[in-house]
Amino acid sequence: SYDLTQPPSVSVSPGQTATISCSGDKLGDKYASWYQQKPGQSPVLVIYQDNKRPSGIPERFSGSNSGNTATLTISGTQAMDEADYYCQAWDSSAIFGGGTKLTVL
């Protein structure tokens, strides 16, 4: 079965850049999406098609996908960005990464 691997946690200082990785075999040949989930809330799509932002998602969120790794980058991280982030791609099924807890210190 296809797996996506994310670091369990990432810490960043306010105003700095946070990067969250998602690795999978030839992930760059697939499309990656990213979801933000705050405590007690449903996931929210923040990046789709590797690097596109849905309407209403701040420009500080960006994405890339090449080789075996997709990356979510949050520039000028704000306290409100503290959340769990999940990458997702399709194989024969929808696959989610295990999630990364972003802490803004």
Next chain:
Amino acid sequence: QVHLQESGPGLVKPSETLSLTCTVSDGSITNYYWSWIRQPPGKGLEWIGYIYHSGSTNYNPSLKSRVTISVDTSKNQISLKLSSVTAADTAVYYCARETPTVTRFFDYWGQGTLVTVSS
């Protein structure tokens, strides 16, 4: 914008069948894939399966033997049945919409409903 609302029993006994409904409002159910996704307490997301408005389905192989997803286009509802449940099926269950493009992503999610499996 489209709104998804899950509903169903919050408590199910072991070995019984979990049944949930997702009602879609302010949007058509047609021309989209509709998925069920679950999240055990404190854990990550797991895709259960999807249905297209035409009725075609695709299920997670790990759950396929126990899952049935159906659609009622007249009521704008998608249903989930998961049989022979155990405590491991305790989770928040979400329904989510997916636009049938090559890129494939979940753009709208319901608020989720917690289902606890316990006697």
